Amino acid sequence: xxxxxxxxxxxxxxxxxxxxxxxxxxxxxxxxxxxxxxxxxxxxxxxxxxxxxxxxxxxxxxxxxxxxxxxxxxxxxxxxxxxxxxxxxxxxxxxxxxxxxxxxxxxxxxxxxxxxxxxxxxxxxxxxxxxxxxxxxxxxxxxxxxxxx
Numbered sequence: 060x061x062x063x064x065x066x067x068x069x070x071x072x073x074x075x076x077x078x079x080x081x082x083x084x085x086x087x088x089x090x091x092x093x094x095x096x097x098x099x100x101x102x103x104x105x106x107x108x109x110x111x112x113x114x115x116x117x118x119x120x121x122x123x124x125x126x127x128x129x130x131x132x133x134x135x136x137x138x139x140x141x142x143x144x145x146x147x148x149x150x151x152x153x154x155x156x157x158x159x160x161x162x163x164x165x166x167x168x169x170x171x172x173x174x175x176x177x178x179x180x181x182x183x184x185x186x187x188x189x190x191x192x193x194x195x196x197x198x199x200x201x202x203x204x205x206x207x208x
Contacts, residue, residue, distance in 0.1 A: 102201055106198045147200035
């Protein structure tokens with residue numbers, strides 16, 4: 060267990076000069092699908108796609124703004140678990156099921172990242188894992204030495 064309560068795993072390519080730290084959000088689907096909520100490697104933190112869930116419960120059906128805000132809160136929680144913040148974010152990716160609602164997604168994104176101004180991508184996808192989900196957000200953060208912490 061890591062000091063943040065998340066699991067620390069070292070893969071087959073682990074080397075002392077290139078440690079990798081991983082955390083889990085504790086959801087049941089992470090071990091089934093085989094991924095980590097976030098991975099710190101080198102100077103970067105990579106956060107897997109976050110959606111509008113609270114624990115394992117889907118929240119804010121039909122509300123693009125609220126779903127985006129929740130997904131970003133979930134990503135921020137994953138960053139915090141590895142010692143980073145939204146101020147460290149250098150890139151975001153938003154996968155949306157209805158690009159015509161870009162202003163709703165963008166408003167929630169801008170409220171969090173307006174001062175940070177990471178590189179950002181928004182792309183429309185056919186669907187997400189739950190038909191009610193409108194957005195999934197990935198983030199990449201940079202903080203020197205965070206993979207060594």
